[in-house]
Amino acid sequence: MRGTTVLPGTAAAVPRQGEPPVHRLEVRLPDQVPFAAGGFDAMGPLSRAATPHRHTFYEIVHVVEGSGTHVLDLERYQVRPPQWGVILPGQVHHWEGVRGLEGSLVLFTPEFLVGGARDEELLRRLGERPWVDLDAATHERTGRLMAELAEEYRYGADGFAGVLRSLLHVLLVRAARLPGGVARPTPVRGVAEEFVRLAGRSAADGLSVRRCAGLLGVTPGHLAEAVRAATGRTPAALLREARTREAQRLLVSTDLTVRQVASRVGFGDPAYFCRFFRRETGRSPGDFRKHHDRRDPSLEGGGVPA
Structure with a gap:
């Protein structure tokens, strides 16, 4: 996917003022598969980054x-091994006060998924419970599978991309089986699955339902019918949820003013944004920020590797 991968050593794109940097997935060659696997040390110092940042890719950590x-x-x-976690594209994350952090990582972009949109839906649902304690047996099975992924990636034998895709699919399906794991995914098809992806990636664009329908080449009525049949929700509700989630991230992870946050998520009128945010969360943006009092200072400028 364009813009989600870079060659080793490529500098990160400078984020908009006050926003966390965006890390892209490093690939060895321009035509290399958008995938990487290995231990924290093999993935480099950014795998333990203490500064808030986003990814253009998925990350699974054991x-x-x-x-x-x-x-x-x-x-x-809290890090209390053995544990399993998932980080979705666009989420803001970092590590605090870690000591002796060891384990393995799997990094990949959406187009690498063998199950396509179904696997993306599964990952989205896994992201609703992103940090899981593992029992001894599950820890052992997960470790073996993560090691297989790392070995296949490291040696790159003939057909390795297909093997990696298959092993990754197995990893996701097994993760969904963990105690308290995700519910069975609701089938999402055609235009509805395209809208779900669009809503999740365009929170800062302030897109309307009508605009989304136009981008997808359907009428607003057809979009509403398809999305409701697939998800049980309206397109407008999903767009509101995406914009609210992005606003919460910026309020907690940056020092942007409320006016700046409003602009970042597509609101030209800060007062209207405040009313919108209170309606969706039950708090004003200022109260929400005070309640989450562990904010990190904003990150500006470049110099952070991709």
């Missing part, structure tokens, strides 16, 4: 040693 805190969007998760 923690086997260490202590500290993993901060993901609005939540803080």
Whole structure:
């Protein structure tokens, strides 16, 4: 997917003022598969980054040693191995006070998924419970599968991309089986699945339902019918949810003013944004920020590798 991968050593694009940097997935060659796997050390120092940042790719992490805190969007998760976690594209995350952090990572972009939109839906649902404690048996099985992925990626034998895709699919399906895991995914088809992806990636664009329908080449009525049949919700509700989630991330992870946050999520009128935010969350933007008092300073300028 264009803009989600870079060659090793490519500098990160400078984020908009006050926003966390965006890390893209490094690939060895321009035509290399958009995938990487290995231990924290093999993935480089950014795998333990202590500064808030986003990804253009998915990250699955299997923690086997260490202590500290993993901060993901609005939540803080204590590192108590063995644990399994998932980070979705666009989420803001970092590590705090970690010591002896060891384990393995799998990084990939959406187009690498063998199950396509179905696997993306599964990942989205896994992201609703992104940090999971593992029992001994599950920890052992997960470790073996993560090791297979890393070995296949490292050696790159004939047909390795297909093997990696298949193993990754197995990893996702098994993750969904964990105690308290995700519910069976609701079938999402055709225009509805395209809208769900569009809504999740365009929170800052302030897109209307009519505009989304135009981008997808359908009428607003057809879009509403398809989305409701597939998800049980309206397109407008999904767009509101995406914009609210992005606003929450910016309020907690940056020092942007409320006016700046409003602009970032597509509101030209800060007062209207405040009314919108209170209606969706029950709090004003200022109250929400005060309640989440562990904000990190904003990150400006470049110099952060992709």
